[in-house]
Amino acid sequence: MTDMKHTDMEEINIATDVLVLGGGLTGIKAASEIAGSGYKVILVEKDAELGGRKGPGTLVGLKEESKGLQDLEDKIKTDSNVEILTQASLVSAAGVTGDFTARLLKGAEVIEQNVGAIVVATEFATGALNEKYGLSLADNVLTQSRMDELLASESDKEKFANKTVAFLVSLGQEGNPLVLERGLRSVLALQEIDGCDAYIYAGDLKVASNGLERMYKESREKGAVYFKLTEKPEIVENGKTISFFDSVARRNIEISPDFIVVEEEMCANHLNEELAEILRINVGPSGFLQSDNVHFFPVRSNREGIFVAGSTREISSLPSAWTDVENIAIEVKDLLGDGKKIVAKNKAVVNEDKCVICLTCYRCCPHGAIYWGDKKAIISPVACQGCGICASECPMDAIQVGGFEDEDMTEKVKSGVVSGNGTPRLLAFCCQNSAFEAGEMADMFKMPLPEGLRMIKVPCAGKIDLDYILNAFVAGADGILVMACHPGNCKSENGNTFAQWRVNDAYRMMEEVGLEKDRLCFVGTASNMGSGFSSIVVDMEKRINELGLSPLK
Amino acid sequence: MIIAERKPFDEIKTMLKDYKKVLTVGCGTCVAVCLAGGEKEVAILNAELNMARKIDGNPIELGATTLERQCDMEFLDELENVVDEYDALLSMACGAGVQFLAERYPNKPVFPAVNTTCIGANKGVGWYEEKCRSCGNCVLGYTGGICPVTMCAKGLYNGPCGGTDRGKCEISQDQPCAWFLIHERLAAQGRLDLIMEFQPITAWQNQKPRTLVQPGYEKKKEAG
Numbered sequence: 001m002t003d004m005k006h007t008d009m010e011e012i013n014i015a016t017d018v019l020v021l022g023g024g025l026t027g028i029k030a031a032s033e034i035a036g037s038g039y040k041v042i043l044v045e046k047d048a049e050l051g052g053r054k055g056p057g058t059l060v061g062l063k064e065e066s067k068g069l070q071d072l073e074d075k076i077k078t079d080s081n082v083e084i085l086t087q088a089s090l091v092s093a094a095g096v097t098g099d100f101t102a103r104l105l106k107g108a109e110v111i112e113q114n115v116g117a118i119v120v121a122t123e124f125a126t127g128a129l130n131e132k133y134g135l136s137l138a139d140n141v142l143t144q145s146r147m148d149e150l151l152a153s154e155s156d157k158e159k160f161a162n163k164t165v166a167f168l169v170s171l172g173q174e175g176n177p178l179v180l181e182r183g184l185r186s187v188l189a190l191q192e193i194d195g196c197d198a199y200i201y202a203g204d205l206k207v208a209s210n211g212l213e214r215m216y217k218e219s220r221e222k223g224a225v226y227f228k229l230t231e232k233p234e235i236v237e238n239g240k241t242i243s244f245f246d247s248v249a250r251r252n253i254e255i256s257p258d259f260i261v262v263e264e265e266m267c268a269n270h271l272n273e274e275l276a277e278i279l280r281i282n283v284g285p286s287g288f289l290q291s292d293n294v295h296f297f298p299v300r301s302n303r304e305g306i307f308v309a310g311s312t313r314e315i316s317s318l319p320s321a322w323t324d325v326e327n328i329a330i331e332v333k334d335l336l337g338d339g340k341k342i343v344a345k346n347k348a349v350v351n352e353d354k355c356v357i358c359l360t361c362y363r364c365c366p367h368g369a370i371y372w373g374d375k376k377a378i379i380s381p382v383a384c385q386g387c388g389i390c391a392s393e394c395p396m397d398a399i400q401v402g403g404f405e406d407e408d409m410t411e412k413v414k415s416g417v418v419s420g421n422g423t424p425r426l427l428a429f430c431c432q433n434s435a436f437e438a439g440e441m442a443d444m445f446k447m448p449l450p451e452g453l454r455m456i457k458v459p460c461a462g463k464i465d466l467d468y469i470l471n472a473f474v475a476g477a478d479g480i481l482v483m484a485c486h487p488g489n490c491k492s493e494n495g496n497t498f499a500q501w502r503v504n505d506a507y508r509m510m511e512e513v514g515l516e517k518d519r520l521c522f523v524g525t526a527s528n529m530g531s532g533f534s535s536i537v538v539d540m541e542k543r544i545n546e547l548g549l550s551p552l553k
Numbered sequence: 554m555i556i557a558e559r560k561p562f563d564e565i566k567t568m569l570k571d572y573k574k575v576l577t578v579g580c581g582t583c584v585a586v587c588l589a590g591g592e593k594e595v596a597i598l599n600a601e602l603n604m605a606r607k608i609d610g611n612p613i614e615l616g617a618t619t620l621e622r623q624c625d626m627e628f629l630d631e632l633e634n635v636v637d638e639y640d641a642l643l644s645m646a647c648g649a650g651v652q653f654l655a656e657r658y659p660n661k662p663v664f665p666a667v668n669t670t671c672i673g674a675n676k677g678v679g680w681y682e683e684k685c686r687s688c689g690n691c692v693l694g695y696t697g698g699i700c701p702v703t704m705c706a707k708g709l710y711n712g713p714c715g716g717t718d719r720g721k722c723e724i725s726q727d728q729p730c731a732w733f734l735i736h737e738r739l740a741a742q743g744r745l746d747l748i749m750e751f752q753p754i755t756a757w758q759n760q761k762p763r764t765l766v767q768p769g770y771e772k773k774k775e776a777g
Contacts, residue, residue: 358586363678393678395591396581396619467593470600474607509597512562513605552607 007402008345014098014382015116016339017042018332021090021275023050026310026321027121028073033329034119035081039336042113043076044104045086046271050077085111093118093279096369096380097305098341116336117305118279119328120289121321122269124311130262132172133232140257141239144182144264151189162195166242166257170203171232173265177209178317184215186261191222198224199255201233201242210319227253235260266315280368281306282493288313295491299328302493303368304383305335335382343381346402348391352376354398361390361399366493387492388463392502404459413468416454417475424478424544425553426453428537429468431461433491434525435483439537441530448534450541452478461485462495466502469520470509476553479519479544481537486524496524516547554674555583555647556681557590557667559598566605568664569613569643575602576639577666578632578654579619580646588679589667590645592619598645598666623650629657636661690755695747697738704731710752 016039020030023045031043043050050073076082088106095101100118104111128143135141142150150156169175169183183200190196198219205228207213220226227233233244243254268287276283281301282291290296290313299307307328310321355376362370362377369383370390379390379399391399397406417425430436436457442449458464461484472480482503484496503522510517521543523536569575577595585591599615606613616639620628623646636642641662644651647669655663671683688702692710702708706716706724713732716723722730739745766774 354581354592356581356585356591358588359675360588360678395585395588395593397592397596465593467596467600470597470604474600474603509562509601510604513601514608515604552604 009342010345012098012341012343012381014336014339014341015100015114016040016336017113017115018117018119018336019044019090019100019102019113019115020119020121022121022123022271022312023047023084023086024121024123025051025069025318026123026312026316026325027119028069028076029322030119030121030309030325030328031082031084032072032076032079033325034332035076035079037329037333039081039116039332041082042102042104042115043082043084044088044090045084046089048086050084050086090275090278095371096383097303097335098380098382100305116339117307117332119307119309119332120275120279120281120301120312121309121325122271122275122289122312124266124315125269126264126266128262129172129265133168133235133262135235135260135262136238138238141260141262143262144179144186147186147261148182151186157189157193160190160193160196160259163258164197164199164255165190165259165261166239166255167198167200167202167261167263168232169200169263170206171201171229172263175202175204175206176266176315177206177212178266178315179263180206181209181212181215181317183261183263184212184219187219187224188215188222191219191224199242199257200224200226201244202226202228203230209317266311269311272312279303279306281308284313290314291493292488293493294489297327297331299324299331302366304380304385306368307331341382344402345381346400347381347384347386348379348388348399348401350376350379351398351400354396356396356398358395360393360395364389364393364498366495385492387460387495388458389460389492389495389498392463392465392498401459401463404463406465409456409465409468410471412456413472414475416456417472417477418454419452421451423450423452424541424549425476426450426479426481426537426540426544427472427477428453428455428481428483429458429461429464430455430483431485431495431525432457432459434485434489434527434529435523435533437527438525438529438533439483441528442534442537445530447531448538450537453537453541460490460492460495461499462490462492464499464502466505469502469506473510473515473519473550473552476550477519478547478550478553479521479540481540482520482522483525483533483536484522486526489524489526515551518543518547519550554586554672555649556587556670556673556683557584557647558670559589559594559667560665562601562605565598565643565664565666566602569602569641570611572613572641572662574614574616574638574640575643576616576618576632576635576641577643578623578645579617580623580644580650581619582622582624584646584650584667585619587673587675587681592617595619595645598643623654626653626657629654632658688755692752695750695752696735697742697744697747699731699735699738701731701735704729704734710755 018034018039018041020027020043023043031041035041085106088104091103091105093100093102098116100115102113126145130137167183187198190198233242235242239260241254241256243252246253272287272289281303284291289308301308309324310316352375357372367385369380371378388401391401416427419425430439439455482499484499490496500522507517577599579592579595580590595617599617622628636658643664643666644654645666651665672685673681673683676682686702706722717730717733720733722728
């Protein structure tokens with residue numbers, strides 16, 4: 001982001017211990033992988049035992065794998081690089097990547113740990129859906145989780161010998177491959193029991209996941225019967241009979257199963273919200289810990305050094321959660337290295353004389369990169385992404401972003417207001433991630449661009465100060481464009497939103513002073529919108545031509 | 554801290570209409586923290602004034618400076634060499650700062666650019682809530698840390714009154730009853746006996762300006 005050749009660099013020391021939150025199978029794997037790269041890991045689990053929900057959805061019918069999992073758990077228990085804290089929870093996490101101070105509560109004891117990175121590895125939660133089918137849980141009506149437990153026990157398993165088991169899948173909710181996978185694993189396990197028959201009543205069979213199609217076929221070949229339905233079958237007397245009208249056979253098909261297994265919904269862990277608040281990371285749809293933003297790599301949160309694995313961020317099967325964990329291990333290594341980091345000195349600099357520690361920057365930073373000391377706000381050079389939202393919000397102009405200092409920007413605004421033979425003087429503040437590239441593309445491909453247009457590059461639309469806009473008008477600009485990324489597409493999460501708020505504020509002020517609001521325009525763009533850029537600025541010039549030149553010149 | 558908000562632009566514009574060269578003076582303490590009168594707001598207000606006066610065909614020349622605090626003479630002294638260049642001063646400080654600035658430079662017209670709202674606390678970015686009326690007789694020790702003078706519509710030192718309505722004040726369902734909250738907090742802390750303690754009426758002292766000398770500084774004040 002900053003030009004390395006012209007930037008002073010410095011070496012800083014960072015903490016290299018890693019905190020893993022959640023001692024389920026995802027957390028165990030994360031501890032093992034990260035400790036394997038040579039970092040000390042503190043693994044925190046709220047329950048008394050590691051392993052979490054070991055059975056559900058992941059293990060049934062996979063004897064080999066479950067042995068491997070037990071081995072893995074045993075391995076980290078003896079690994080001197082892994083410290084395991086059970087019945088413990090995170091209370092607070094101050095600081096930034098490379099220097100988090102995590103306070104953990106274990107019983108009455110508060111344990112403080114200085115860590116460089118944090119991995120959140122909560123497992124998904126399940127919810128019974130029997131009511132969706134008008135069923136009450138009973139000896140013959142089981143949730144998928146209950147079924148998993150029974151199948152995991154050699155003695156309980158036997159009760160399914162010579163019985164008929166019906167599964168209800170994806171008729172009570174929009175299907176999900178993992179919901180189907182859990183059902184299929186149970187079916188395959190039942191087929192190993194003498195005389196056990198399985199019937200599956202399903203809506204859409206979602207097999208878009210590794211090995212699912214194979215499992216489905218295998219179960220069919222072994223005799224499982226699938227009924228693909230468009231609506232729920234008729235269920236009488238809490239599962240005594242299940243029937244539906246088969247439109248091909250043109251008759252009612254009725255079965256009296258001994259057991260009914262009802263699918264479960266899978267949702268975000270209830271701990272997520274609390275953890276998000278403590279860690280200051282974003283909560284996305286349905287309580288998973290990642291907001292919808294195309295710029296986030298799969299395992300990254302909005303804060304540098306805080307990673308989200310597997311079902312923490314979306315419903316994940318064990319293999320995909322573990323893929324996340326492997327990616328996190330690489331990211332952690334990349335981030336923490338050997339504990340020494342070369343960082344730019346001027347990424348974002350706080351002027352101690354000006355800073356009044358009003359906490360505005362701390363509250364506005366989308367990356368959680370700011371904290372404060374005795375005399376001023378402190379911006380972590382490791383966590384800072386250089387977006388400049390803080391600098392533009394600072395009421396004392398106490399923060400300067402490398403390459404985009406206020407003094408230079410003011411000069412650029414002034415010199416950018418130029419007339420091309422009496423044509424409108426247009427200034428476009430362009431986010432370097434989108435509009436600036438689009439503008440360069442438009443220029444390179446010789447697309448029509450107004451003669452009086454000048455682009456001013458900003459690191460993010462969040463760095464477009466309100467006074468830049470107003471002073472551009474003072475300097476005589478006839479029209480100003482604030483060009484940000486599309487909604488939900490900002491690398492800094494809400495830099496475009498801040499820019500939009502400031503434009504709205506500017507509209508209010510333009511109204512107060514009597515300047516036509518049409519002279520200012522906020523637009524969302526993307527970097528590949530060369531011709532879009534061209535048409536936006538050409539339209540703007542047209543609009544200004546209709547209004548006439550600025551009364552301020 | 555002291556909370557303030559920018560005055561309506563038209564009011565500021567009207568106050569300054571006869572002046573051609575004005576120095577806008579920001580204040581780097583409370584009003585900077587509450588995003589009303591720091592360096593950034595000085596720049597924004599100046600830009601706005603600049604535009605408006607140009608459009609009106611009555612251009613204005615504006616200077617900008619932000620002092621550490623306008624409620625300390627030593628910081629106001631910093632303007633000594635520049636004040637003469639201006640026809641008027643526009644202060645973005647609270648009422649105390651504006652008056653002190655006017656007192657320090659009595660020959661210059663001084664105008665306020667903000668309205669001083671209250672003594673309050675920060676609830677989020679740009680979001681403040683009044684917490685103290687500076688009544689001069691703090692009872693927070695008896696009221697579970699909830700100020701009845703600020704929170705109660707009647708400012709009662711002994712409450713609640715008959716207008717308490719299931720946790721709300723009779724003036725509005727959006728307004729919690731201060732004394733209900735006080736009761737809840739004291740009860741939760743097992744200190745409910747405090748609510749029965751009678752608080753003597755306050756001689757409202759804010760009829761005339763109050764002065765305060767911190768203990769230990771009296772002698773120093775006398776010595777000048």
